Amino acid sequence: MYTEEGLLEEIRGLLRDEKLYQAYEEAFSRYRYYFETTNYIVLNVYQFNDHGPVHVLLTTRRALELLRIIKKFGIQTTAEKLGKPSWWSEFIVAFGALFHDIGNMIHRVNHYEFSVFLAEPIVERLVGEFEERDPLLLKALTLNTIYTHDEAVPCTTIEGSLVTIADGCDMEAGRSRLVYKRDKVDIHAVSALAIERVEIKEGDFEHPILIEIWMKHPAGIFQVDEILTKKVKSSLLRDKVRLRIHTGKNGETLEKVI
Secondary structure (H helix, E strand, O other): OOOHHHHHHHHHHHOOOHHHHHHHHHHHHHOHHHHHHHHHHHHHHHOOOOOOHHHHHHHHHHHHHHHHHHHHOOOOOHHHHOOOOHHHHHHHHHHHHHHOOHHHHOOOOOHHHHHHHHHHHHHHHHHHHHOOOOHHHHHHHHHHHHHOOOOOOOOOOHHHHHHHHHHHOOOOOOOOOOOOOOOOOOHHHHHHHHEEEEEEEEOOOOOOEEEEEEEOOOOHHHHHHHHHHHHHHOOOOHHHEEEEEEOOOOOOEEEEEO
16 A cells, blocks of 8 residues: 655655655665664564565655644644744654654664654764754753654653554555454454555644545544554644544544543
8 A cells, every 4th residue: 555665755845854855765774774663673573564665654654744734733742832943843753653663673662752762862963963052952852752753651642642542544455553453353454454544634613624434344443543543632732633534334423532
């Protein structure tokens, strides 16, 4: 469904600064073996779903889509509230999303802590290419975004909230965030295969973020509640999100405000 080339091209269109995109693409290529090793361990040791190159690119694309939407509706990011230029938020979101899951190669439990540990020297180098006046703050905000992407950790920044919600959207058929045994048919397995498509769209002024979900079986609601809803609730944008769920049952559509 998704290709690395296609996702990179979409990310390029969402990042307004060509230098920033080039740095992102270079980092993706340079540290690709991190994503591939993470995915190998996740798939073969933990027996989870994809956490590799496509996942981090897809999370980046969706987080940048969310960033564009909230900016259109006049919602300030944390970096902007601190008096920083808008490109800071793009940097934080892009690189936070890129490295958010690499800690899985050490252990699944508290993987977000290990992700910060592994990403710190990389982020340090990247920050040095872009910011001279206040590099420590940019680094701190980027690492914060990595740390808070898991629903177990409450978000403290808007940028972290965007990456958290974007991560939770990766739940289409075969890309479930839930653990399920491949040889066992239960609610986890049925739910993991039920969701066909997830799209992020502009909402209204009350709920600027609209996440539209198409599923072929109502069991997909289980995955929405267990993954996406929990991540939205852990974010600072919990009152800005509306879900529109097409259940596939007699064309029924559900609206859900979190």
